[in-house]
Each structure stands twice: as structure tokens, then as C-alpha cells.
Amino acid sequence: ARRGQNDPIDEDSRDVDRCPRRGGARVFDMGAGSNDDRAAELRLLDAIRAGVVCDFADGAEITADEIASWGPERTVRATLLRRLLTAEGADYAADGVRLRGAAIEGVLDLASRNVLPMELRGCRISTVDARKATFTGDVNFDSTTFTGDAWFNAAAFTGGASFIGATFTSAAVFASATFNGSALFGRATFTSTAKFSEATFTGSVWFVGAIFNDTAQFDWVTFNGPAIFTAIEGFDGATFTEDASFSAATFNDKALFGSAIAKAYDFNHAKFYAADLGPWVARRVRLSDAVFYMRARVVVAAVEVDCRQLQAREGMHLLVRGSVVDLEDAEFLRRSILAHTAAGPFVPKRRNPGERSEGFDELTPAEQARWTAKDKAFQLAQQLAAELGPQQMTRTQVVSLRRATAGDLVLSGVGLEDCAFAGAHGLDKMRIGATCSFQRPPTWPSSTWRPFTDRQVIFEEAQWRQAHTRGWASVSTNPTVSTKPNDPVPTALEIAGIYRDLRKGLEDAKDEPGAADFYYGEMEMRRLAARRRRHRDNGDGEAEGRRPSWTERRLLDVYWTVSGYGLRAWRALTALAILLVGCAALLTLPAFAHLPAPPQQVTSVNLATGALRYAPITQPSVKTGTTAAVPFGTSLEFTTTESTTLIRASGTPLLETTGTATVLDIALRLLAPLLLGLALLAVRGRIKR
Secondary structure (H helix, E strand, O other), rough: OOOOOOOOOHHHHOOOOOOOOOOOOEOOOOOOOOOOHHHHHHHHHHHHOOOOOOOOOOOOOOHHHHHHHOOOEEEHHHHHHHHHHOOHHHOOOOOOOOOOEEEEEEEEOOOOOEOOEEEEEOOOEEEOOOOEEOOOEEEOOOOOOEOOOOOOOOOOOOOOEEEEOOOOOOOOOOOEEEEEEOOOOOOOOOOOOOOOOOOEOOOOOEOOOEEEOOOOOOOOOOOOOOEEOOOOOOOOOOOEEEEOOOOEEEOOOEEEOOOEEEEEEOOOOOEEEEEEEEOOOEEEOOOOOOHHHHHHHHEEEEEEEEEOOEEEOOEEEEEEEEEEEEOOOOOOOOOOEEEOOOOOOEEEEEEEOOOOOOOHHHHHHHHHHHHHHHHHHHHHHHHHHHHOOOOOOOOOOEEOOOOOEOEEEEEOOOOOOOOEOOOOOOOOOOOOOOEEEOOOOOOOOOOOOOOOOOEEHHHHHHHHHHHOOOOOOOOOOHHHOOOOOOOOOHHHHHHHHHHHHHHHHHHHOHHHHHHHHHHHHHHHHHHHHOOHHHHHOOOHHHHHHHOHHHHHHHHHHOOOHHHHHOOOOOHHHHHHHHHHHHHHHHHOOOOEEEEEOOOOEEEOOOOOOOOOEEEOOOOOOOOOOOOOOOOOOHHHHHHHHHHOOOOOOOOOOOOOEEEEHHHHHHHHHHHHHHHHHHHHHHHHHHHHO
């Protein structure tokens, strides 16, 4: 009896052992049905027998329109193909199956089977179930369209695996798969989730020009060979329109991502054993808990870079072109550099697929998937160009170094306005480049009109000031990023310690002006810590025990008032001027000083005895004596003269002081040179390099 085209073949009739022989050769039993209904399959069997490729396209190019219109003349049943590829038909197709331009009908069930070498190029396959299958030779699915799910879970590819130009319209699952040879996924299109979790790539793996239209999962993947996601030979780099997760992945060889773009890269807990990495261009790049076992040079262009708990065991050179970098709990165990770069990487372009056609709904699912993937890739490239373009990108901001090991870290060209340093180790050895920037105090607050000294301010002081100092307005650009809810605001004394460590590093780098600013901040925090109402007690008694004594508090207040801790020349000169004018005003009072008696002149000589008679020289316009008032000009001249010498010169003084004024005169002789010295010291601190 004749069977229909879609009727299943009886399993008993498929048994190869029952196939008769013709002329000594094994004849494959295709089951019941006419040869006309199985013309495509007969052509495949003839090609296998002749050892050539069964090419239904006869060498012509295969287009998407043709794939959708294929009928029975190109249809091969999946059940027949399975028999040819597995042990059931191994005696007939010992060298495998080579097929091009065919439509595979049904579910290609290769689960838990040993599969012969296969070449299904430019085919249309509905569903593949190759879970736990072992491919004993090379596998080629170039330009093939999978209209259903493709399951390769725990599959073992002992030879090369090629999926160049393949289109997966549904889920593509390669979880726990093992690729012993090269794995080629160049120009492949994944329209749904692509899962490579826990897979192992022994050889090189290529994703050049691949487009991932949904989440790409490479979690716990081991790359023993090169991982190539970069552009090459006229093809774009890989495009991840959604998140690309490489969490806990291991890169034992180079990982190249040049010209690749992604919405987000996640390298959480990843391990890198090679030096050639990146560059990574995305909206967000996460390197938290990542470990770099070799010294690497990594270039990142992203709006947000998360490097929390990163470990650079041999050091690294991290070049960032982005907005925010978080280095909380990071460990730089060898000399490392974090620098802002304006030279790249720039956002690569993607081709515009054009407007959606009017007959889009009439296209096949595969054609719709390809156009959608290209359109999302173009839109992502446009979005990244708008956010990371040279005109939009500002200086890279480091928002946290909390609890980081930063003794071997060099910062260059980055913004530290909102960088939290609390708990960081090795700040005294960290190098801060001259091109780095810090916050500045608010200028002339409108509420209090209190001017603050212009200097470099760290984030912790600004945060503390906002809670304890009136008129200190926030100038942070990323306050929500820098402020962590579980991290309390450091005390004033803790902030003083941060300033002290940072100052030590700048002093070692011979940056005297920068060190002077940090010394000012340190002294300010010490002075403000003396105020009990502004000092937070941690409850362990340590804060109270470290509070400065009353004498130290008064000395700090005076030191700040008269000279700005020896760093503000104008304050010292102002204090000197006030001292001179104040003393001069006091000396105009008769109780403090009076004009000296006028000098005497010889009026007569006793020639017999030689005795001289003297008489004072009187000037009608000048009053002398203890009751005469001293002119202010004279007293100011006296104080100015007295301030320039510790010991009074011989001769008649301009004024004669009383007991109280004598003490004032001694204080003037001591304080004036001191204030002048503080002014000179402040000038030296600002101009010395």
C-alpha cells in the first residue's frame, strides 16, 4: 500500500540489519512509500553512496525567500536523517552526511547518541534535540535556519563545529557543551536567548559579526583558546542588544572584543589568565569580583563601570572612557594605573536595515527575526554613540575607593569629586596625578553669606559638612552613587586621618600645593572634631577618648584664625596689620606711653670749673611730658619699627612706654615676626613644587 508523504515509517522497517544487499553493497531501507514521494531522500542516498555533497541548490546562492518556499522536492525527514547520522545507519553512511539546501522535516532527535560527521549547510531545520549527543567528527551548520529550538545541552563536539551565518529563531541552548575543536559562530543571529552556560571551548571560538537579539549567557564558561568577538575582514564585531553575561567565566587565552558592542557586559567573578582583553564598549560593564592573574591592559567605554572587589594580582592598566567607576573593596596588589582616556575606544557603527517594510507581517519568522536583530543592533549603536560620543562624554569619575587596597594604584586624569576614601588601605602610597580633580567648597552661600576657603575637598568632608556646617551646599554630581546606606558617615577625626594619608602621598610626589590643601583639610577636621556637639560618638569610647584637649582646641582656633594653619598668607598679613594698628591705637593713650623728654642743649660753660649747664630744646608746636597725648602717626611708626627687631636700638625712642605698654611692646616684638614668617611660609607652600 502507498503511504502519504508525512506518514511515519515503521520502526521495524528501518532496521539496517534487515536491509538487503545488491551487488555486495548495503541497500538502505527507506520504509514504505513510493520513490516519487521520496525523491529528495533518494537523491541524498545516491549522493552518500557516491561520496559527494547532496546540493539541492546546485551551487547557487540560497536566499531567505527560497528557504521559506521549499516544498517536498527538498524535504528530508528528520527520522531518516537521524538513522543516517547515528549507529542505525552507520553501515550505510560511514563517512557521514553532507547536505545543502534541504528542508529537514520533523524533530531531529540526536539525544544521547553518537553522531557521524555532518554537514547541513543552508538548510531549514525545525527543531534539533542533541542533548548529550557526541559528534564524532566535524559539524557544519553554516547558513542554516533553525525555525524551532536548538538543544545542544551537554553535547560533545570532538571535531570542529561551524555555525557561520546560522539563524536561531528560537532558543539556542549549548549549556554544558564541550567543543574540542574550533567553534565558529561568525555572523550567526540569535533572536532568542542564547545559553552557553558551563560550556567548555578547548580551541578557538569565533563570534565575529554575530548578533544576539536577547540575553546571551556565558556563565561559568571556560575558554581555553582565544575568544574572538572582534571585527575582522570587513565584518562587524559581535553585537549584544541585551545583557551579555560572562559571570564566573574563565579566560585562559586572549579575549578580543574590538568593535563589539553590548547593552551590558557582566564579568562578575570572571577569571582572566591572559593579557589581551577587551576593549569593552557598553552602557554598563561589571567587573566586580573579577580576578586578573596576569598584568593586563584593559580599555573600557561605558556609562557605568563596576569594579567592586576586583583583584589585579599582577597589576593592570585600566583605561576608562565613561561616567562612573566604582572601585570599592578592589585590590591592586602590584603597580596599577587607572586613567581617563579621550582617545577611544569609540562606538563602532552598525548598518541601518532601513524602515520596516509594509509586508513585514507576511515574512517568514526567520526573515522577521533577522530584520529585527539588525534593527536592534543599529538602535543600540545609535544609543551608545549618543551617550559615549566624544561630544557627550565627560571626565571619568571615580565614586568609591572604600576599603580598597590602593597602595600601588596610580590615578591619572580622573575626577575624584565624589570619591569616598573611607577604610581604604595604602592611601599614603597611592599616587594622584596633577590632572585629577576634587570638590571645591561652595562659594558665598546665599543663606549665610559665609565664604569658605577655596581648596581641594574630599567627598567625606563635604558629606560631613552638609550635616554639621550651615551654608555648605552640596556640589556633588553623583551623591547617590557615592553614598552607601550601610556605610556611616566617618567622624571628623577619621576624615582627618584620610587627609593625612593623602597628603603624605602628594608630598612624596613633590606636589606641595596639593599637599597644602590636604593639610588644611586635616587641620580643619581636627579643629571641628574638638566641638563635642559636632563629633559623632561611635559608642565604643574611642571617639570620646581621642577628642582634643581644651588647650589644643584653643591653639587650633588661634592657628586657623591668624594664618589659616600657616597656609593663608592674607590671613597672616591681616593679623599683622591688625596687631600693628591695635598696638598703635593703645599707645596713643597716656596710660600706655608718652613722648620722651625733649633733648637738652648746652646753654653756658663755667670756664673756671668746666661745668656745663643744659636746658631743654623746646618747640612751641610739640607738647612733651607724661600728660601729653601721643599722635597716632607717631605710635604707628613706633609699632612698625618695633615689629621689625627683637632688641630695641640705642638712642632716643619715639615713645616711652609704661609698665603695661612695655609688656605690649615685648609681645609685639615676638608676634610680628611670627606672623610675617607664617605669611612667607604660606607663600612658599603655594609656589613650591
